[in-house]
Amino acid sequence: MLDVSQLDADEVRHILATAAYFREINSRPVKKVPTLKGRSVVLFFAEPSTRTKTSFDMAGKRLSADTFALGKSGSSLVKGETLKDTALTLQAMNPDGIVIRHSSSGAAQFLAERLDCSVINAGDGRHAHPTQALLDALTFSRQWKGDFAGKTVLILGDIAHSRVARSNVILLTKLGAKVRLCGPRTLMPPRPDTWPVEVFSDLGKACQGVDSVMCLRLQLERQHAGLLPDLREYARTFGLGARHMKDAAPGCCILHPGPINRGVEIDSDLADSAESLILEQVENGVAVRMALLFLYLTRKSPEASQAMSPSGMPE
Numbered sequence: 001m002l003d004v005s006q007l008d009a010d011e012v013r014h015i016l017a018t019a020a021y022f023r024e025i026n027s028r029p030v031k032k033v034p035t036l037k038g039r040s041v042v043l044f045f046a047e048p049s050t051r052t053k054t055s056f057d058m059a060g061k062r063l064s065a066d067t068f069a070l071g072k073s074g075s076s077l078v079k080g081e082t083l084k085d086t087a088l089t090l091q092a093m094n095p096d097g098i099v100i101r102h103s104s105s106g107a108a109q110f111l112a113e114r115l116d117c118s119v120i121n122a123g124d125g126r127h128a129h130p131t132q133a134l135l136d137a138l139t140f141s142r143q144w145k146g147d148f149a150g151k152t153v154l155i156l157g158d159i160a161h162s163r164v165a166r167s168n169v170i171l172l173t174k175l176g177a178k179v180r181l182c183g184p185r186t187l188m189p190p191r192p193d194t195w196p197v198e199v200f201s202d203l204g205k206a207c208q209g210v211d212s213v214m215c216l217r218l219q220l221e222r223q224h225a226g227l228l229p230d231l232r233e234y235a236r237t238f239g240l241g242a243r244h245m246k247d248a249a250p251g252c253c254i255l256h257p258g259p260i261n262r263g264v265e266i267d268s269d270l271a272d273s274a275e276s277l278i279l280e281q282v283e284n285g286v287a288v289r290m291a292l293l294f295l296y297l298t299r300k301s302p303e304a305s306q307a308m309s310p311s312g313m314p315e
Contacts, residue, residue: 001120001292002108003128004171012175015291016138022294023138023287026062036065039096039297043069044086045122046102051258051282052122052131056099059289065096065297083107084114091115097297100124118296126163132257133167135288137175139281140212143253148175152249154206155179156240157216157265158187164257165216169197182206183216183238203237207244214255215240215265231264240266245275253277 004012025031041060045053053069060067070090083102087110090098097118100108105125112119123129144151153172159165159181169179173196181192182200192199200206207213218234245252254266254276262268271278 004130019287019291022290034064036063039065041067041097042095044100055285087111129163133171135285138284148177151211152178153212154210155214156182158218160187160189161219208247211249212253235264
């Protein structure tokens with residue numbers, strides 16, 4: 001699972017339906033199922049992460065898999081070992097799957113081309129974050145009862161450095177939604193006119209009639225100096241506030257992949273409001289990652305995947 005571009009709309013809906021099943025399991029008093037008992041998953045996170053790493057770890061454990069966490073500081077990468085040699089070392093231990101987050105775009109594909117086990121991309125550079133886009137799609141699907149047609153989503157903020165924005169544009173468009181982008185010109189990608197989106201520089205106009213606003217974190221660690229005058233100016237011009245929601249469509253919901261910089265990307269009161277689905281995104285993240293681990297680690301063939309139920313028993 002390298003990017004949402006490899007999925008067609010029906011495959012996306014199948015993943016979301018499987019995730020909805022696991023979401024129901026996660027609401028039970030006993031949340032563990034024997035689906036992946038005896039399987040092993042390496043969580044190879046060469047970039048800092050709280051939500052994604054924890055939710056993959058929890059997803060694996062709730063499916064009864066053995067999970068092993070490996071960070072850059074705890075691996076031989078800090079000693080100069082190449083990504084290829086690290087991957088081959090992990091492969092020699094015969095894991096059933098590797099979940100990788102890396103600062104280099106294409107790192108997940110690099111591993112997938114060299115390893116025999118399943119590889120799931122948990123974010124690679126500025127390129128892609130497919131599991132985030134899928135959990136966002138599950139959040140939208142629950143809000144809109146599965147109907148994306150005619151819905152408009154505004155993605156707001158640091159588009160240029162955001163793998164979340166790229167994956168969401170692809171996935172939401174694939175499901176029939178319209179996408180708008182808004183942010184400083186210096187934080188827009190090159191040639192946004194080639195994307196299937198509408199681009200706005202005025203936040204007030206961008207919010208008119210939208211069904212959802214997805215705020216993005218300012219990725220200061222990826223930016224070069226001079227892209228922004230200062231955070232106060234950014235917050236004043238592109239920080240989402242209650243005044244912007246007045247022109248949005250009724251029931252407009254707010255998403256944010258986290259972590260949130262309150263008072264910069266979004267007003268604190270709005271982040272905690274009834275319209276905010278930020279914590280539901282976190283809940284859906286566990287369910288989506290359970291679905292992906294199940295689907296990819298049990299998929300020896302299309303027939304085998306269809307014959308196996310999420311409970312681990314043949315249907």
